[in-house]
Amino acid sequence: xxxxxxxxxxxxxxxxxxxxxxxxxxxxxxxxxxxxxxxxxxxxxxxxxxxxxxxxxxxxxxxxxxxxxxxxxxxxxxxxxxxxxxxxxxxxxxxxxxxxxxxxxxxxxxxxxxxxxxxxxxxxxxxxxxxxxxxxxxxxxxxxxxxxxxxxxxxxxxxxxxxxxxxx
Amino acid sequence: xxxxxxxxxxxxxxxxxxxxxxxxxxxxxxxxxxxxxxxxxxxxxxxxxxxxxxxxxxxxxxxxxxxxxxxxxxxxxxxxxxxxxxxxxxxxxxxxxxxxxxxxxxxxxxxxxxxxxxxxxxxxxxxxxxxxxxxxxxxxxxxxxxxxxxxxxxxxxxxxxxxxxxxx
Numbered sequence: 657x658x659x660x661x662x663x664x665x666x667x668x669x670x671x672x673x674x675x676x677x678x679x680x681x682x683x684x685x686x687x688x689x690x691x692x693x694x695x696x697x698x699x700x701x702x703x704x705x706x707x708x709x710x711x712x713x714x715x716x717x718x719x720x721x722x723x724x725x726x727x728x729x730x731x732x733x734x735x736x737x738x739x740x741x742x743x744x745x746x747x748x749x750x751x752x753x754x755x756x757x758x759x760x761x762x763x764x765x766x767x768x769x770x771x772x773x774x775x776x777x778x779x780x781x782x783x784x785x786x787x788x789x790x791x792x793x794x795x796x797x798x799x800x801x802x803x804x805x806x807x808x809x810x811x812x813x814x815x816x817x818x819x820x821x822x823x824x
Numbered sequence: 825x826x827x828x829x830x831x832x833x834x835x836x837x838x839x840x841x842x843x844x845x846x847x848x849x850x851x852x853x854x855x856x857x858x859x860x861x862x863x864x865x866x867x868x869x870x871x872x873x874x875x876x877x878x879x880x881x882x883x884x885x886x887x888x889x890x891x892x893x894x895x896x897x898x899x900x901x902x903x904x905x906x907x908x909x910x911x912x913x914x915x916x917x918x919x920x921x922x923x924x925x926x927x928x929x930x931x932x933x934x935x936x937x938x939x940x941x942x943x944x945x946x947x948x949x950x951x952x953x954x955x956x957x958x959x960x961x962x963x964x965x966x967x968x969x970x971x972x973x974x975x976x977x978x979x980x981x982x983x984x985x986x987x988x989x990x991x992x
Contacts, residue, residue, distance in 0.1 A: 683879070689862055689870070690851075690858030690861030690865065691828075691862040693857050693861075693879040694856070694857055694861075697856075697881060698857070698859075700932070703881055707881060708885035708889065709858050711851070711858065711861040711865070711877030711878070711879065712876055713871055713876055714871070716876075716920055752882070752884055765868055800828070800866065
């Protein structure tokens with residue numbers, strides 16, 4: 657699979673939806689490590705709607721760049737609904753965007769803990785109007801497959817967030 | 825070209841070199857839009873040495889996330905040696921890493937300005953010991969080719985930075 661090429665249709669659809677609303681996107685990525693941002697910016701003209709991205713791979717990065725309390729990570733783990741939601745709202749607060757996507761998960765092959773097998777991914781989103789949501793994904797396959805599917809699900813979710821708010 | 829797979833050998837070599845020195849890497853990406861970070865984190869175990877990444881696509885992101893003065897961008901343009909260098913030193917200052925890579929360039933097809941054609945990329949690096957450097961690249965090909973070649977050059981440069989400092 658060539659993620660950058662294969663997901664170009666989804667990126668183009670998302671870009672058109674964001675542009676129609678005058679929205680910009682910010683990303684906060686842990687397990688995908690910049691791959692959502694890389695897919696978005698693979699498409700020419702994405703600077704119109706992609707504002708910035710945070711690749712918060714370490715826990716310190718989640719705390720310092722996004723404002724996720726270290727205590728929250730300590731209590732729930734980095735791969736948790738609580739952390740994913742604050743990554744999304746924190747990204748929105750630290751950017752000039754109307755929509756934020758955040759992902760934190762276990763891409764494998766290592767990193768699994770009891771109750772959180774490889775393929776466990778929390779996807780969260782936050783909008784400037786206050787809407788915040790999160791979704792738990794259980795994805796099959798190896799590291800590359802988990803990451804690619806996470807990017808696809810994130811793009812689809814962002815498009816759904818746009819679709820829920822009619823373009824002016 | 826499948827960048828994530830094709831550059832895996834270079835990423836593995838860089839990871840080994842960083843690990844041998846107890847170093848961690850931070851990235852600050854404009855034209856590559858997260859692709860350096862995505863390539864690094866495609867390899868399992870990269871959390872040992874990849875600390876965080878900044879995808880500073882907008883000029884505001886360069887200023888707010890990395891501390892690049894807006895006046896510097898105004899004076900030299902976002903694609904300039906001055907901005908690339910401050911992106912690198914700013915990334916190092918805003919992370920817990922010993923090596924920073926920064927890229928800013930014109931991936932095309934749009935964005936060219938007089939004296940800066942498509943394929944013009946500034947690559948800069950900064951090390952915790954104070955070393956800072958920058959290199960001007962003139963890369964051929966389309967947007968995908970320019971971005972992929974930029975990632976390769978950045979990885980090679982990071983490996984050279986490591987090689988210049990013998991592992992303990």
